[in-house]
Amino acid sequence: MIEPLQQAGEYPFQETFTDLLFPLLIIGVTFVVYYGISYYMKGRIHGTDDYMVAGRTIGSFVNGSAISATWESLATFMGVVALMITVQIPFLAVWTNFLLSIPLIVILYGQTLRRLGSYTPATFCKDRYGNATSVVMALLIVFVMLMYALGQFIGLAQIAEILFGWDYTLSLFVIAALVTGYVVIAGMWGVSYNSALQFWIMFTAAFVPMMFVLNQLGSSGWFFPPLGYGDLVPEMQAANPGFFDMVYDTRWYFAMFLAMALGPVGMPHLAQRIFTSRNVEAGRKTVFWFIVVTALMFATIYAVAFAGVFWLGNEGYEIADADLDKMIFYLNFAFNGNTITGYVVAGAIAGGLSTVSGHMLAISAAVANDVIEAFELDMTSDRKTQFGYASVVAAGLVIALIALDPPAFLVVSILWAFAISAAAITPTIVLGVWSARVNRYGAIASSVVGFATVVVLSPHAFDGIGAGAEGLTASLGIDAIMIAFPLSIITFVVVSLVAERIDALGVDPAGTRSLINEMHGYPDDGTERFTSATPLIVLALLMLPILWWGVQPW
Template sequence: MISPLQQAGEYPFQETFNELLIPVGIILVMFLVFYGISYYMKSNIQGSDDYMVAGRTIGPFVNGSAVSATWESLATFMGVVALMVQVQIPFLAVWTNFLLSIPLIVILYGQTLRRLGSYTPATFCKDRYGNTMSVVMALLIVFVMLMYALGQFIGLAQVAEILFGWDYTLSLFVIATLVTGYVVIAGMWGVSYNSALQFWIMLTAAFIPMMFVLNQLGSSGWFFPPLGYGDLVPEMQQTNPDFFDMTFDTRWYFAMFLAMALGPIGMPHLAQRIFTSRSVEAGRKTVFWFVLVTGLMFATIYSVAFAGVYWLGQEGFEVAEADFDKMIFYLNFAFSGDSITGYVVAGAIAGGLSTVSGHMLAISAAVANDVIEAFELDVTEDRKTQFGYAAVIGAGLIVALLALNPPAFLVVSILWAFSISAAAITPVIVLGVWSARVNRYGAIASSIVGFATVIVLSPHALGGIGAGAEGLTADLGIDAIMIAFPLSLLTFIVVSLVAERIDSLNVDPESNRNLINEMHGYPDDNVDRFTSATPLIILAVLMLPILWWGIQPW
């Protein structure tokens, strides 16, 4: 592993642009195209359904590319590369689990919520659990999306620092203004088509420059970066012999499954992409394209981290830990010059725009649709859409203010958001779809317990309270999910089943039967489906050893 001995910016290689004309030109053209697409698509917005899910008309290839762009984000270029440089080969466990999330969304609830007519978790919660749970879910969504968007705004501001040499605060508010204006104009119509374009900008901005880098590093397979670094492995083992070591506790990998595979299931900015599909069949094809193009992007980005570690080891350079985020830019400055690095920066900006637009639309949906419906306010479609615009603007301002004091790794707040989603949102949605025995009392208790556990055990909130792990694992806050997830599920199941036994609570599992049958596409034939408590009890029993395992010191 590279020792971050160099703590301040006196590096023996280029860090910022010497010539700005071509890089700035590339980025300006890119923004003009994005705003042009947004303005052109704006005419399609006739109501909140158009604004939030693009009238459910997006085709599989466009949607698959858009899902991938929304899912990968700016962190793919910066925070992910930084963690790969530090964590090295074990980080593949993060992306392997992450790749499972979109297929799981389709399998576990994508079709069922589409039949129900929901396009946010809070809308589903209103139908399934009632207004109170809908409000709780809307608040959780806003919090999680703010945390996720925080990392994107920080990264975009850092890119502006690299490009223009501006002060971080100035960079942050300029970026916040540009991004917020872009989302307000676009809605889901513009965001979907822009995100598809942004994915291909991201992929080419990583793939093509890495061909030049690997060629100059001496790789014979330089023309296909995802595999092209293979012949450099023997030399990497000499300069960085621990790069391929699986050094983490088994719980680290299991925690990654809980956070990175199950966490995204509860994130509405990803689910909304599935709901924009023209049909259920189009949604399945969307998953195929998503897995294909995302796998290509992942493998390309891994080559960036490999090349960065290899290059630093060969040259004897050392980089401060806080600057690992900028590795892709350092590589391209060193091997390709300002013009190509300008396109790499454009790819990073495209990644940030694609993801943060999804976050802000999710916040907009939570405020303009879910809260209004939960309180049963009499609001016209035009007024709902106006509330959506206002929510996007408010979210942009709040995220910019939160980003004024950023964490060392921009990906930290994103990992924290995944843990909260996995513990507080995913169980409520998935069990609500597949069991008639869970109810609003269990759902509310589960969400509160899951959220509170992650917050209390995270090093980024109260501090001084840990979940059992040490070092990088504890710093990232991912160990909390080993306790929060099983505790949330246990709470959900136990409280739901106990509530059935309390007459004054008026819980009737049979009242959910028709709704769940409708979601799964069955007619109202009075057949008992999903009403057995046995699967819930088995699931609760399985959570006990996982909880005990997570509590033990790592």
């Protein structure tokens, strides 16, 4: 084995473009198409409902593709491949749990929030808990979306910086301007159709080049990359016997479920996609298409990681850990040349654009809709839509400014955002939908405790304070969810039930029952539904062993 090489240009394979003409032409054409779609869709915006949720008229196949693109992000092409190479087969636990999130949104609250006409979870919190909870939720959403979008902006800028040789600061602001421009032009209409197109650009940019790579690596199933590497498995096991081992503590896999399945449930940029469906039946079909296309994308990306490890082992190459996220580019430079790699880069950029546009719309909705509603400002629909435009521009500028000097934990900021969402946002929404006994005091206490616990116990905030294992799994920032999530649920239940018994707080569960019945589609017929405290108490008791399990040394 040769020693890892730390500087670009020193690896014994091509790292950057030697001919920029065709790559830049491919990327330029895709941007022209994105803006063309946005401009065409601009004429369909006649109010806030059109801007935020595309008039709730997006078809199931388009919506399923758009959700997949928004959900996968630039990390699919870069960071995910790097983590698959590093974590190896256990990383499938992350992907599998992540795939559960969209069906859970539909099952747990998608249909109910549609009936209330909510754009975001924070809008629901205003109706369900009141203004104070809505403000807390809007602030949490903005924070989580900023954390998520930050990685996308920097990843996009690094593609331009590393592969094209552009200055990082210039690349960052060019990317910010391009993304902000087409989000402002058409809102959810343009973003939905652009994201659907971006998914297929992402998918073909991974799938088709991998056919050529696997063929040259000697796989007989090269024509279908998701399974095409199968006959290379014996050689992989011989060269890398630990690649398929499940080596981490059981709690790490459970933490993956809490963070990666339940975290996205509270993320508005995904929920908003569900709300854009024509009706509930279309929403269900959207989930079907999401699972189908995302599964294809996941399996293809795993083939990329497999091929990368296989190729490095066969050639005797080693690369620095910091460069593992460029593996898909290295593979294509080595096997497919500049032009095809240019299309792969266009796919990576499509992943970043599709996700960050969803984040910016979610931030826009939180600021322009939720804050206005919470403070009961008197604004016309047109004025609110204009405020939404301004919020998108402001979000793009703020993210770009933060990205100039990013925090040290940037690499895992996206995963950390999932843990915060799971502990601080998801319980407030889900329990608020399914129980009339939870209230604003429990909701606020739960959100604050969940957020604070993840931040304090995360290895990225305070030195010397942490939770869970050491090394790679702890550095992902997810181990803390084993304590934060059960603690958040217990706090929610206990504070809500105690608040009922304090007359001065004015908590009246009866006043919530009609709203609960309405959101579940029942007429106000006097029937008692979702009013028992027993399910809440049982849920809180179930959280105690999980909490105890999480605080034990890993």
